[in-house]
Amino acid sequence: MKYLWTEDTGAGLHFWKLINQIFFNNELAIESKGSNQGILGALSDLENKKGDEYYIAFDYVVDNQDIRNKYRLLKSIAEKSEGKVVILDMICFEYLILTFDKLVPWTGTGKADKIKIRDDILSAIEDHRINLSKIDDEKTLQYLAGFKRYSTERVMKSLVGELTENEKWSVKGSLMGECWYKDCCISEHSDNLRCGLPEVEDGSEKMRMLIQSESVQKVLNQI
DSSP, X not given: OEEEEESOOXXXXXXXXXHHHHTSTTOEEEEEOSSHHHHHHHHHTOOOOTTOEEEEEOOOOTTOHHHHHHHHHHHHHHHTTTTSEEEOOXXXXXXXXXTOTTHHHHHTOOOHHHHHHHHHHHHTBOSSSBOGXXXXXXXXXXXXXXXXXXXXXHHHHHHHHHHTOSTTTOSSSSSOOGXXXXXXXXXXXXXXXXXXXXXOOOHHXXXXXXXXXXXXXXXXXXX
């Protein structure tokens, strides 16, 4: 049996379940362990059954010391597992959404400042962190300096939240916003709501386009 264990709950867990359904034909057992510590605890108690494989979606950034410490433990477990435990190479679920090239046109976000910040940050990602030396824009640097507890992961979560403010595209709730995976095409505009216009309405096709994006494929190619 192949398992995918994630620390994600809510929309993040839903994302992995949709990938399993659409891309893997439900061949994986998707389980949330609630946190990175939860993943470590589950692996520590693991009795490897013959033939079982465990793919670990662990949010990893190098500018958070606690995460670095837990990742070292995780890596040690994986190295001793004789290939049964595979750590997926990823920053976090929100990063996979942030890099999607259809994010801005589909959501219809009108936040030009946040779109510019997104572009600056994505071009500065290096070795699981934002390399601040690669950013020259003063407004982007001010945005990053505004985090009381700064880490690359916190920036990703905050910025994705700003760019998917419309609940139909939100990735902050118990499920992904319904327009990521349902047959809908939102183009209405009001004073308080801007919505994008995806080129396809079919929910499975929209998710398939997200799954086929470069960042998501880089992760899935390890499975």
